[in-house]
Amino acid sequence: xxxxxxxxxxxxxxxxxxxxxxxxxxxxxxxxxxxxxxxxxxxxxxxxxxxxxxxxxxxxxxxxxxxxxxxxxxxxxxxxxxxxxxxxxxxxxxxxxxxxxxxxxxxxxx
Amino acid sequence: xxxxxxxxxxxxxxxxxxxxxxxxxxxxxxxxxxxxxxxxxxxxxxxxxxxxxxxxxxxxxxxxxxxxxxxxxxxxxxxxxxxxxxxxxxxxxxxxxxxxxxxxxxxxxxxxxxxx
Numbered sequence: 001x002x003x004x005x006x007x008x009x010x011x012x013x014x015x016x017x018x019x020x021x022x023x024x025x026x027x028x029x030x031x032x033x034x035x036x037x038x039x040x041x042x043x044x045x046x047x048x049x050x051x052x053x054x055x056x057x058x059x060x061x062x063x064x065x066x067x068x069x070x071x072x073x074x075x076x077x078x079x080x081x082x083x084x085x086x087x088x089x090x091x092x093x094x095x096x097x098x099x100x101x102x103x104x105x106x107x108x109x110x
Numbered sequence: 111x112x113x114x115x116x117x118x119x120x121x122x123x124x125x126x127x128x129x130x131x132x133x134x135x136x137x138x139x140x141x142x143x144x145x146x147x148x149x150x151x152x153x154x155x156x157x158x159x160x161x162x163x164x165x166x167x168x169x170x171x172x173x174x175x176x177x178x179x180x181x182x183x184x185x186x187x188x189x190x191x192x193x194x195x196x197x198x199x200x201x202x203x204x205x206x207x208x209x210x211x212x213x214x215x216x217x218x219x220x221x222x223x224x225x226x
């Protein structure tokens with residue numbers, strides 16, 4: 001079956017660094033996405049990893065280890081506006097669809 | 111990045127009526143469109159996948175006669191919730207994928223449906 005796990009909630013301080021982990025078990029794998037979703041809004045694309053390693057994009061970085069079925073999203077220099085849910089999604093499964101985790105709600109405090 | 115629009119953004123309807131939600135890709139041709147629903151504090155649940163000119167493929171447990179999906183052109187897909195009930199109240203989000211960058215999906219802003 002398909003399973004994507006990530007922590008339900010995290011709290012961090014403005015200016016700090018936070019790492020959000022994601023583990024997955026899917027019947028196929030064509031890449032892993034991270035999305036940011038503010039309450040009541042649609043997800044917005046943050047990153048895409050298909051090969052092992054670290055992808056850096058400004059304050060956000062994403063890491064993938066396919067052998068371990070593991071990814072993390074690293075957010076640096078946290079800002080209050082980073083308070084949102086972060087969704088890990090794997091492109092896989094028998095239909096080749098995007099399978100979402102339940103999301104991690106990040107609260108950034110002053 | 112590519113832009114996907116949804117209309118309406120919010121809709122309130124009475125139980126038993128039907129509601130149509132439109133999803134448009136504004137600056138690219140969407141060969142595949144996806145419809146998701148999301149309950150409060152839950153993740154996105156894929157309802158169906160549609161390819162232009164073909165019948166939609168529904169996920170297990172999603173009633174195809176209740177949630178009618180039409181993907182008549184490369185820029186437009188519609189979801190019609192027929193005979194809506196209060197339990198259909200949810201946040202419906204579409205996404206679109208073009209033929210160029212095969213795995214990237216672009217999400218619409220979502221439609222909040224409330225059935226009274």
